[in-house]
Each structure stands twice: as structure tokens, then as C-alpha cells.
Amino acid sequence: MEKNIAVIWGDCSSPEIVKQTLRVLDKVAEKYGHTFHYTDAAMGGEAIDKYGDPLPQHELDKCLAADSVLLGAVGGPKWEGLPGEQRPEKGLLRLRAGMGLYSNNRPAKIWPQLAPASPLKPEIVAEGIDFIIVRELIGGVYFGKHETYTLENGEKQAVDSMPYSEHEIERIGRIGFETAMKRRRKLCCVDKANVLDTSRLWRAVMHRLQAEYPEVEYSEMFVDNCAMQVVKDPSQFDVIVTENMFGDIISDEASMITGSIGMIPSSSLGDGTRGLYEPIHGSAPDIAGKDIVNPTACILSAAMMLRYSFGMAEEADAIENAVNKVLDKGLRTADNMSEGCTCLGCTAMGDAILAEI
Ligand code: IPM
Numbered sequence: 190m191e192k193n194i195a196v197i198w199g200d201c202s203s204p205e206i207v208k209q210t211l212r213v214l215d216k217v218a219e220k221y222g223h224t225f226h227y228t229d230a231a232m233g234g235e236a237i238d239k240y241g242d243p244l245p246q247h248e249l250d251k252c253l254a255a256d257s258v259l260l261g262a263v264g265g266p267k268w269e270g271l272p273g274e275q276r277p278e279k280g281l282l283r284l285r286a287g288m289g290l291y292s293n294n295r296p297a298k299i300w301p302q303l304a305p306a307s308p309l310k311p312e313i314v315a316e317g318i319d320f321i322i323v324r325e326l327i328g329g330v331y332f333g334k335h336e337t338y339t340l341e342n343g344e345k346q347a348v349d350s351m352p353y354s355e356h357e358i359e360r361i362g363r364i365g366f367e368t369a370m371k372r373r374r375k376l377c378c379v380d381k382a383n384v385l386d387t388s389r390l391w392r393a394v395m396h397r398l399q400a401e402y403p404e405v406e407y408s409e410m411f412v413d414n415c416a417m418q419v420v421k422d423p424s425q426f427d428v429i430v431t432e433n434m435f436g437d438i439i440s441d442e443a444s445m446i447t448g449s450i451g452m453i454p455s456s457s458l459g460d461g462t463r464g465l466y467e468p469i470h471g472s473a474p475d476i477a478g479k480d481i482v483n484p485t486a487c488i489l490s491a492a493m494m495l496r497y498s499f500g501m502a503e504e505a506d507a508i509e510n511a512v513n514k515v516l517d518k519g520l521r522t523a524d525n526m527s528e529g530c531t532c533l534g535c536t537a538m539g540d541a542i543l544a545e546i
């Protein structure tokens with residue numbers, strides 16, 4: 190097969206992980222007889238430096254013209270002082286919205302080899318950690334009205350609104366149910382229905398969908414309780430469906446209990462097969478340029494791209510099996526290192542994964 194991939198190299202330590210990921214994709218292409226064409230697209234800090242805009246239309250167009258998009262991570266201290274509209278993160282939000290990617294899938298699955306790196310007690314980890322967070326990605330408070338204004342008494346006030354309409358909830362709710370049907374058939378809607386109107390509307394829409402999926406064991410949980418349950422008994426979860434900001438927060442927490450945020454990939458999809466694939470971690474400015482960042486989450490994101498956008502299941506398995514073998518050999522990076530293992534840098538970890546494909 191021939192595929193066009195738009196590549197957003199990202200900021201700070203991100204280009205280091207993207208470089209290793211493209212090496213892995215090239216190896217897969219060679220082994221399975223595919224051709225991947227890469228088109229660089231600038232977004233985030235890189236685009237601000239080049240064009241004074243975190244996502245100019247011509248760069249978004251490159252992503253829209255591709256079969257899928259691979260992204261490292263954007264942002265860093267250099268751009269932190271900029272106003273909200275011009276920050277690197279705004280580029281990411283505009284990319285997600287511009288591509289219509291309302292469904293963000295973030296697997297929280299522990300690799301058994303990394304159990305010692307989990308901050309949870311061994312007896313909790315032993316129960317199993319294997320769930321998916323289905324996060325709504327282009328609605329809610331991220332895309333509501335943001336405003337700072339001055340009151341009559343001279344005091345400043347700010348407001349961020351959190352709108353959700355029924356069709357936005359329904360399409361992500363359906364992804365939640367469909368994802369559960371392919372797994373252990375348990376779906377938990379995470380919200381704050383004791384306080385928020387948006388959450389109450391979510392529940393009403395979810396109840397309508399529930400009637401279409403009688404095989405799914407459906408439950409609801411307040412987000413504060415969910416934050417607690419994720420560390421107390423993560424084995425209870427199969428699929429969590431939730432709004433944008435709750436998903437952002439719970440997915441960081443969920444990644445941590447699996448041993449390292451450096452291992453978790455993600456997919457973002459809309460109605461078609463074109464997606465955006467990115468690790469859930471940030472651009473790690475503190476370790477940029479040191480060749481010590483973990484490239485695995487980005488490499489696993491590429492595996493998700495092969496599986497979900499290109500229908501290349503065998504090729505995706507090949508990458509995931511390679512990561513598994515590398516972990517079996519006790520090879521680690523600084524973020525998930527534990528006693529008795531060997532700590533590799535970014536390039537060496539890329540080499541190790543390549544060698545297993
Ligand atoms: C994520 C990130 C982004 C988000 C930031 C960089 C805007 O934290 O992908 O989880 O909040 O969605």
C-alpha cells in the first residue's frame with residue numbers, strides 16, 4: 190500500500206521521538222512492502238517561529254490532504270508568555286477541530302514488565318490495569334467562549350464557558366458504546382452531574398443510547414470519585430467515556446499508574462479514517478537535546494495509525510510485539526527505569542525496537 194503521512198515534528202524533545210518513529214515506520218514499510226510518503230507540517234512553537242501563527246491554514250491543509258497525521262508534542266517555555274490565541278497549544282486545538290477529530294482514544298494498559306514502575310501497590314496492579322478513556326476532543330470548555338474583562342469596580346473577571354449540544358454528546362457516546370462492545374462490554378460515563386448542566390445533558394443522551402446497546406453494562410460516576418477509583422481499584426474500568434477536560438485530567442492520571450506517561454499512545458478520529466496520532470505526553474522541555482526521552486509512546490502511536498487508519502493490523506502487531514520483546518529484555522528509558530534493568534537513551538531505544546521488527 191502507498192500512504193501519505195503528514196508529520197508534525199513538534200517542539201523541544203519531540204523531534205527526537207518523531208525521528209525514531211519514522212525509522213520504525215520505514216522498517217515496517219520495507220518488511221511488508223508498503224511505501225510511506227512523509228510531508229512535514231509545522232504546528233505549535235515551530236509554526237509560531239516560522240509563520241507567527243501556531244497553525245497557518247497552509248499547514249492545516251497539508252494535514253487535510255494526507256491519509257493520516259503523526260504528531261510528537263508541542264509547546265515549551267519559549268512560547269509560554271504569548272497570549273492564549275497565539276500559544277502552541279492553540280495550534281493543536283485548531284488542528285483537532287480543523288480535522289473534525291471528536292474522538293480521542295487513550296489506552297491505559299500496563300505492560301506487565303513495567304509493573305514495578307507503577308506507583309500503585311503491587312496487589313492493586315496485580316488485579317490488572319487495562320482500560321480505555323474515550324475523550325470528547327473538540328467541544329466543551331476547550332472550545333467555549335474564553336473572556337477576560339473588567340468589572341465596574343475595576344476588578345478583572347474571567348469566564349470560560351462549557352457548551353455541549355446533543356449531537357456532540359451522541360456521537361462520542363456512541364464511540365464509547367462501540368468501543369465497549371469490542372472489549373469487555375463495560376462502559377462508565379464520567380461526569381459531574383451533581384453540579385453541571387452539561388453533565389446532566391450527557392446522562393440524558395447516554396440513557397437514550399443505552400437502549401441500543403443492551404449487552405453493555407453501563408454505569409455513571411462523578412469525576413472526583415473517578416480520580417479516586419483510578420488509583421484505588423483501576424481493574425473495575427473497561428471503557429470510560431467523558432467530556433474534553435475531564436478526559437484530559439483522568440488520562441494523565443491513568444497513564445501514571447501504568448508506570449510511565451512515556452508509554453501511552455493515542456488516536457484521534459472523526460467520521461472518516463484519517464486520524465491524528467500522538468503520544469499523550471508533552472514536549473518534555475527539561476530533557477530536550479539530551480537523547481534520553483522515551484520514544485515508545487510515539488512509536489506506539491504510529492502502530493495505532495497503521496491499525497486504525499490504514500487497516501494494517503499485522504504491521505501494527507509487529508511494532509507492539511517489538512516493544513514487548515524490548516521490555517522483556519529489561520531495556521528501559523529513564524522514565525520507567527527500575528532495578529536490574531538497562532537504561533537506554535532515545536536513539537538506542539529506537540535501535541532496540543527496530544532490531545525486533
Ligand atoms: C493533551 C494535552 C493538550 C490538551 C494540551 C497540550 C492543549 O494536555 O493532549 O492531553 O489539554 O488536550
Ligand code: MG
Nearest residue numbers: 437438441469
Ligand atoms: Mg493532557
